[in-house]
Each structure stands twice: as C-alpha cells, then as structure tokens.
Amino acid sequence: MSFSDVVRKAAAVKNIKPAEIARRAGYSAQHIHDLMSGERRWNEDSINKICEVLDIQIRFEYEQEDPNQKMKI
Template structure:
C-alpha cells in the first residue's frame, strides 16, 4: 500500500476530506488532491506536515517474505 492510499484510507475513516487536510496543513486543496492522486510526489516536508496534522506517525518495519513483490518494492 502506498502512502497516498494509507492517507486516503485514514481520511475516509476519520470522515475527513482532502480539502480538510489542505486546511490542516496549509497547502492548497489542489496540491493535496494532486499528491493523493499521484500527479505530484510526496516529499519529506509534506509527509511531516500531514502526519503532524493528522496525529500520525511513520514506522519502518521489515516486511514478511510473502509481502515482498516481484521487484522487491516496499509496501507502505
């Protein structure tokens, strides 16, 4: 799962919209929509502001063997 998918799932569970997230982070709604849709890339600052606004924390853990894709990509 990508960070965008994780954030979208969290927003849905909390009954928040991307526009709500934009207000919470100080970004424009268009920018948040573009990040969540994959048109723009996440950067460290955007991830940090998003996590702070939503009360989230990023954790890095080793995946189980069966979660590793053919190309060895990371699942978030």
C-alpha cells in the first residue's frame, strides 16, 4: 500500500475531502492532487503535514527472517 493509498483511506474514514486536506495543510488543492496522483513526490515536510491533518502515525519496523542472520551494512 502506497502512502497515497493510506491518505485516501484515512480521508475517506474521516470524511475529509482533498480540498480540505490541502487547506488544513497549507497547500493548494492542485498540489495535493499532484501528490496523490504521483505527479509530485511526497517529501518529509508534506508527509508530516498530511499526517498531522489526518492524524496518521507512521511506524517503521524491521524484521529478519532468520534471527541468526547478520545484517550487512
């Protein structure tokens, strides 16, 4: 699932239209449309603003298939 998919789902659950997301985040509606359609790339700032508007929390997890396997850096 892409971040845009997560945003669409969260917006639908909260019944918030893209134009309202844009207004609350301080972006134009076109900018949000471009992010959602892939015309623009998400960056840390836009992700943080949209997460705040939609109350989305991002968590990163790392799993190893074999606990004895050493991670190469």
